[in-house]
Amino acid sequence: MDSFYEKTLQTKTLYEGKVIQVDIEEVALPNGKTSTRELVRHPGAVAVIVYTDEDKLVLVEQYRKALEKTLIEIPAGKMEKGEAPLHTAERELVEETGYTADALEYIGSFYTSPGFADECVYLYEAQGVVKGEQNLDEDEFVNVIEVTLEEAEVLMAKEKIHDAKTCYAVQYLKMKQMQHRLT
Structure with missing residues (x-):
């Protein structure tokens, strides 16, 4: 073949x-x-890594009906038809966390479950973040939490952080931190 x-x-x-x-x-x-x-x-989604000047990772805690449990995740959301990933990232960042960013740097993208779904997640890192007010959709119930990278690893071990995009983000930040120490 x-x-x-x-x-x-x-x-x-x-x-x-x-x-x-x-x-x-x-x-x-x-x-x-x-x-x-x-x-x-699936139309695609975006996720945003928000790491503050105080070395805190901004996460959202929300109930996931498909799993029948609450997870802690990086902010993310579905792209609207015809919407550019960058625009979705800007919109979802403010809606879910209240944070705004001076810039969003594109990190890369990945498929969530290519064996049966075509969903692609576009990952961004927020630069120059400023805290503001959440603007949730009427059917969204989200708590914003800030944790250190070490606390995020503990949450991963406890399976409170248990989704691919957030695990990817934590590993990305750890590698970035290691590279910074080497330079």
């Missing part, structure tokens, strides 16, 4: 909601056979 490409033969949309769309696709496999794929379509 020269290629792993799977040609879509037929798509059936099972659900179209505010956040996701669920499709069933019949695909032609590289070996000539066919199979079915269950796919979740």
Whole structure:
């Protein structure tokens, strides 16, 4: 087999909601056979690393219904149709935390669950942050907390921080801290 490409033969949309769309696709496999794929379509999301001048990581605590528990995460949110990731990052930062930033530096992006979903998260780091007032959506209930990097690691060990984007952010900051010590 020269290629792993799977040609879509037929798509059936099972659900179209505010956040996701669920499709069933019949695909032609590289070996000539066919199979079915269950796919979740998502418009994408952003996440923002906010590290204050006081060496505190700004996090949000919120209930996650899919998990039936509360998690502590970096601020993040869904992109609106046609919205640029940078604009989403600026909007979500203020909405969820009340913080504003002089600049947002693009760090990179990653897929959350490529086995069944096309969601891509764009990660930014806030520069020159100033604390302000939250502007939550009417269905959002979020507590803002500030922790040291060491406290974030403890929260990870206790699985209070237990999502990929926040674990990625903590590891990113640790590597950045180590690089700074070496220079």
